[in-house]
Amino acid sequence: MNGVSSCRRAAELLSQSLDEPLDLADRTQLRLHLFICRGCRHVEHQFEGIRALSARLFDGVLDDTPPATGIVPTPHGSPDGTGGTGT
Amino acid sequence: MSVETRAASATAEPYADSQLAALRQRLLRHARFALSDHGQAEDLVQDTLIAVFEQGAGHRGESSIVTWAIAILKNKIADWYRSPARRRTVQLAPEDEELGAALEGLYQAGGYLADPVPDWQQPENREEQRQMMSTLEGCLGHLPQQTGRVFVMREWLGFETQEICERLGLSAENCRTILFRARTALRVCMQHNWLDAKAQA
Numbered sequence A: 001m002n003g004v005s006s007c008r009r010a011a012e013l014l015s016q017s018l019d020e021p022l023d024l025a026d027r028t029q030l031r032l033h034l035f036i037c038r039g040c041r042h043v044e045h046q047f048e049g050i051r052a053l054s055a056r057l058f059d060g061v062l063d064d065t066p067p068a069t070g071i072v073p074t075p076h077g078s079p080d081g082t083g084g085t086g087t
Numbered sequence B: 001m002s003v004e005t006r007a008a009s010a011t012a013e014p015y016a017d018s019q020l021a022a023l024r025q026r027l028l029r030h031a032r033f034a035l036s037d038h039g040q041a042e043d044l045v046q047d048t049l050i051a052v053f054e055q056g057a058g059h060r061g062e063s064s065i066v067t068w069a070i071a072i073l074k075n076k077i078a079d080w081y082r083s084p085a086r087r088r089t090v091q092l093a094p095e096d097e098e099l100g101a102a103l104e105g106l107y108q109a110g111g112y113l114a115d116p117v118p119d120w121q122q123p124e125n126r127e128e129q130r131q132m133m134s135t136l137e138g139c140l141g142h143l144p145q146q147t148g149r150v151f152v153m154r155e156w157l158g159f160e161t162q163e164i165c166e167r168l169g170l171s172a173e174n175c176r177t178i179l180f181r182a183r184t185a186l187r188v189c190m191q192h193n194w195l196d197a198k199a200q201a
Helices: A007-017 A024-036 A038-058 B003-010 B017-034 B038-054 B062-082 B094-106 B126-141 B145-155 B161-168 B172-200
Strands: none
Touching: A007 A024, A007 A038, A007 B172, A024 A038, A038 B126, A038 B145, A038 B172, B017 B038, B017 B062, B017 B145, B038 B062, B094 B145, B094 B172, B126 B145, B126 B172, B145 B161, B145 B172, B161 B172
16 A cells, blocks of 8 residues: 555645545545644645635635736646656 | 627716726736637637626726636636536646656655745735735746646636546546646745745845
């Protein structure tokens, strides 16, 4: 059962829990992991933040602020939109 | 009948051309969150404007017209995704797949986070909130096209994942993975372009 309690699996379950109820085994595994892992608790908080912020953006709560430019999508990305996915 | 004519006849005060143009631009910006086809976005925005003025925009204040029009647009886009005429399956482009590989860099062998993840504080004031939202919009624009579309169908149009899979011809596992990657990419993008930028300011 290698990787069962990994941060990667926890993030997958966190994302899934925003879309559908988790079964008992997954829920238990996730709660245990979050209990011992501060980084993943921050990931949980950020996923929730993205959902809340997206809702405001999509429903037009924003003022007429243009989208930010010069965005670097990932640490290795470039602002020209190539997305840092490499070759 | 043009939209302008309808606007003038349906409202007590004629809705100025400049206001109409601004509303149209605003709706197009929203439509493009969900639709990659520019012509399709234009068509649904036009339908929305007609519906807005037929239903009497004149009884509403300017700011509520915008949010009301966006709500109408949202329904029209959702209906379009549900219409049988629409092409059912999507093809994931190489960049949608490459995103997964790029995000693997967040984890060490064994799946543990390679770097500490900082906490997000709530924005302190309205200006900060605007910056945050503007950064999110920029980050959304950098998601690979299909990945972004699935995210918007879920988070704006409110589709259940099962319906997204059916409408787009994706497996449930595929859908989960795409949403996971979208959220992770947005999280990382926000961390670098908002949180880190704020820390350096």
